[in-house]
Amino acid sequence: MSNPYPSEIYDAIVVGSGANGGVAAKELSERGLKVLVLEAGRAIDPQVDLGHEVRDMAKRFYNLAISKRQSHQALHPGYWKANPDLYIDEKDNPYTTPPDKPFYWTRGRQVGGKSLTWGGITLRMSDYEFKAASRDGHEQDWPIAYKDLAPYYGELERFFKVRGDRNGLAQLPDGEYQPTLPLTPAELHFKAVVEKQWPDRCVIPSRGFSLHRSTAAQPWAPSSSQGSSLKAAIATGNVTLRSDAVVSHVLFDADTRKARGVGYIDRVRKTTHEVFGRTVVLCASTIESVRILLHSTEHYQSGGLLDTSGTLGRFLMDHVSTSTFFFLPGIKNSAKPYDLSGCDSFFIPCFCNLTSQQEDFLRGYGIWGGIQRFPAIPNVFRKVGEGAIGFMIAHGEVLPRYHNRIQLNPDIVDVWGIPVPHIECAWSDNERRMLTHMHSQIDTAIALAGGKPMKLADMFRIPIFSDFVHRKESDMEFSAPPGYYIHEVGGARMGTSANNSVVNDRNQCWEAPNLFVTDGACWPSSGWQSPTLTEMAITARASAFIADEMRKGVF
Missing domain, CATH: 3.50.50.60 (FAD/NAD(P)-binding domain)
Structure with missing residues (x-):
């Protein structure tokens, strides 16, 4: 030594x-x-x-x-x-x-x-998370509350100059943000149809770092x-x-x-x-x-x-997650290129049981997504015609369990x-029920927007790695394994x-x-x-x- x-x-x-x-x-x-x-x-x-x-x-x-x-x-x-x-x-x-x-x-x-x-998404947690055990009885609360971290959230948001909107949502506390960046035309269309169908849900600009160019x-x-x-x-x-x-x-x-x-x-x-x-x-x-x-x-x-x-x-614990790519055939690609980053994207903040057990799972999840944020792809690599390509990734709370x-x-x-x-580490029945709900909500939202779920391998020609991509999409069709997210x-x-x-x-x-x-x-x-x-x-x-x-x- x-x-x-x-x-x-x-x-x-x-x-x-x-x-x-x-x-x-x-x-x-x-x-x-x-x-x-x-x-x-x-x-x-x-x-x-x-x-x-x-x-x-x-x-x-x-x-x-x-x-x-x-x-x-x-x-x-x-x-x-x-x-x-x-x-x-x-x-x-x-x-x-x-x-x-x-x-x-x-x-x-x-x-x-x-x-x-790191993808650069910066979301505050709330007492719905810190004190969840008091609400549903599973395991134990955090020994700290939102008020204990709020000053430090603000200090970091100012230091990092993160972007976002102040949306006034109880389940996603507002921060101290630089001005947000706009949603794409396809995302605005998606927001309109989703919020009309589900008035209690919001499609908001994501919060975080914009794309950095060195x-x-x-x-x-x-x-x-x-x-x-x-x-x-x-x-x-x-x-x-x-x-x-x-x-x-x-x-x-x-x-x-x-x-x-x-x-x-x-x-x-x-x-x-x-x-x-x-x-x-x-x-x-x-x-x-x-x-x-x-x-x-x-x-x-x-x-x-x-x-x-x-x-x-x-x-x-890890977040339980599933991802879906989709195609909106009725929307033309924008002539303006849009970035994909921590704030250049959207969130549907929380599908969860905040006050009652309306669903058959404990805790909650959010959906992150983007539409029209893929770079211009030459026609030789496209299998789909004119339209907007998007993705949604749901990630949800995994219950703390002694045996994980x-x-x-x-x-x-x-x-x-x-x-x-x-x-x-393995998913429990609670996570599997949450995953079923995630898939249902994502598929419904895509259908409302006039789109259809598709696999990457069905939308693009992927030289060299096509077998790898197809195999992994099939393996993760219902859920990504623990650790993936x-x-x-x-x-x-x-x-x-x-x-x-x-x-x-x-x-x-x-x-x-x-x-x-x-x-x-x-x-x-x-x-x-x-x-x-x-x-x-x-x-x-x-x-x-x-x-x-x-x-x-x-x-």
Whole structure:
């Protein structure tokens, strides 16, 4: 173990440099704390790592047809829009699942993490989600409420300059937005027919980041940590960023049981190292943070973390989702090109049981979509004639269940010798009933607009990858498997006591109050909204608390 006691003890060690790690680094460093950010992946260069259509397609062909190193990564649509090098090598980074319970874990190990491929949708959650258990009796409420996060939502929305409308919806609280961008003509047509049929529903412009076009001055999108939060953090002069640092476990003081740092392995040289800090903040992404916590327990590390509640690794969730492409033959393509982004799209905010059990499932879902937002496609690739092409993706809340869990597989290690996660997660009858309702509502909405559902392979000629696309569309016709939507949360949930949770309402581990878990791992329930904004708000709130306690001399 090199440098057992380096000269510098940081105020905070932040594990992860993505959306949450960037916010933690920004909030802590701007308050004067000395911060070390550890990133498992490599440093990146915009000259090399920004997308290039021809080069990226060649890489995809090699990774899928020859090396077989990104089979799960390629299942997500985002893989086909970005540089595939921003997705992990699955042979170096394995994980396991039961044979009959697939989980598609999508990852990005580089400075910036998955923020580089994030879609940029920013939706606030409400007390309908935070206090859902009080309404329907399933599991437990969050120990925080909407009012606790509202100031941090606003702070982040102003910092990121996100766009949106203030629609006055109880189930989707308004934010502090830049002006929204217009819906397309086809989306306005869709909005009119849907709201006429269902007066209690709204089709609204989505909320989030607009499409970024790289420049020399701003190569990275503001939705990525390099283009926003991590950039601001580094500018303070209070942040040390260390890439290629694969964190193995948290270090604990044998006498006080508090965290005193982390142990990591150099990604390239495979040498082991320790670094020390007054606080440790895990922002490595849900499953990675849980993996670090599990490997930090007394089962693996002498004097390690206790799991008094028995909930560490339990209650893993993802959003249950299904997607439908469709064709509106009666609407001409617009001469004006329209972008597709976090705010260049639409939402039907919530199909759920807000006040009564009108449906046969608990909790709720939303539908994200876009029409006329595909680039002009040459006729040689089109199988359909003149008309507008659209998509809708429904994603809904998955109930927290004890048996959906993350463990460590002691028989398999990654290339750095760390036990890999074993992920066990499956949909329940509640999710399947929700999926049936999703399909019914989507099909009805398409029919009202005068369209018909179609598969991509039936609308376009797709050279080289047509068999792959057709096979995957068939596999996911009713539902995508867990993990596919990349909204996994849970595994180290927050709660009201050490008997029912891993962390408290300030994201402190009950057994080690200077160890914080602020990413999706801390969630007691999943909500239906895209989780990243809420994760960042939780991280900002915890960071403010850390800085206040540091000033008091608590840490």
